[in-house]
Amino acid sequence: MKVLIILGLPLSGKTTHAIKVNDLLDLKQNIPLVETGPFVFKAVAELGLEPNPSNVKKVVQNLKETHGDAVFTIRALDHIKANFSDRSVVILSGPKAKSEIDVIADDIGRENVVLVSFHASFKTRHSRLLNTDRKNASKGGKSVEDEVMARDPTKLVLRDTKELSYGLGELMALADYVINTENRNWPHKTFDDTLIDFANVIKQIIS
Numbered sequence: 573m574k575v576l577i578i579l580g581l582p583l584s585g586k587t588t589h590a591i592k593v594n595d596l597l598d599l600k601q602n603i604p605l606v607e608t609g610p611f612v613f614k615a616v617a618e619l620g621l622e623p624n625p626s627n628v629k630k631v632v633q634n635l636k637e638t639h640g641d642a643v644f645t646i647r648a649l650d651h652i653k654a655n656f657s658d659r660s661v662v663i664l665s666g667p668k669a670k671s672e673i674d675v676i677a678d679d680i681g682r683e684n685v686v687l688v689s690f691h692a693s694f695k696t697r698h699s700r701l702l703n704t705d706r707k708n709a710s711k712g713g714k715s716v717e718d719e720v721m722a723r724d725p726t727k728l729v730l731r732d733t734k735e736l737s738y739g740l741g742e743l744m745a746l747a748d749y750v751i752n753t754e755n756r757n758w759p760h761k762t763f764d765d766t767l768i769d770f771a772n773v774i775k776q777i778i779s
Contacts, residue, residue: 573657573684574777575649575676576603577664579744580690581732583697585753585763589690589770590663596771603774604656608644608666611651615644645672649679660778668738670746686777688770689747694732696756698725749773 578586587605594602612632613623621627635643645667656662667673677685701722721728751773752759753766761769 573652573659573680574661574686575652575664575680575684576661576686576688576774576777577667577673577676578688578690579667579740579747580692581697581735581740582728583700584690584692585700585751585766586688586690587665588763589751589753589767590665592767593770593774596767597774601659603661603663604652604659605663605665606648606652606656607664608648611644611647640671641669642667642672642675646675649676661774668735668740668743670739670742673743686749687743687747688749688751688773689744690751690753691744692753692755693757694725694728696754698722698728699756701728 578590580586587607590603590605597603612628615635616623616627616631619631621631632644639646645664648664648666652662652664664676667676673685673687698721701718717727717731721731751766751769752761753763755761755763755766
């Protein structure tokens with residue numbers, strides 16, 4: 573089993589591609605998408621707390637201080653091994669630091685870890701906040717955050733800065749594959765184009 577880790581700044585298209593790519597792959601079983609986010613909200617719920625930004629931040633900080641920065645990545649990996657060990661590829665979204673990748677590599681072998689980075693310009697990513705698909709997919713706190721970032725682009729800058737502070741930029745630079753999802757400026761890649769690119773990456777991985 574290979575774990576394909578999708579990387580990218582917010583709205584770069586990584587999750588959308590991970591969801592849609594099965595439409596282009598002729599596989600007996602769909603490639604699962606596992607995200608670390610649900611394990612964060614599960615931890616909040618287990619403490620009987622409301623899943624608001626303040627509580628989420630506190631729980632994340634406390635668990636990372638107690639169990640290390642890779643705590644939610646480890647939980648996601650345990651879930652993958654328990655439920656999808658028979659799959660040739662599983663897509664994982666959420667890791668942002670090299671320490672998280674190292675934990676996975678130590679467990680399943682670096683040769684079974686594949687990093688795929690999605691890239692698009694700031695202007696393009698900000699424009700996607702207004703996409704109908706994004707609005708329909710965003711719920712709760714995420715929906716509120718999207719509305720704030722759509723009104724004020726500097727809020728997206730802050731979000732980018734926060735994610736880069738975790739080490740995301742280093743991981744993106746170390747990626748095994750890069751998908752350019754720029755559809756507003758040159759090279760004007762359509763979603764169909766980039767979805768094919770991603771599908772071809774997966775085909776190469778499992779060949």
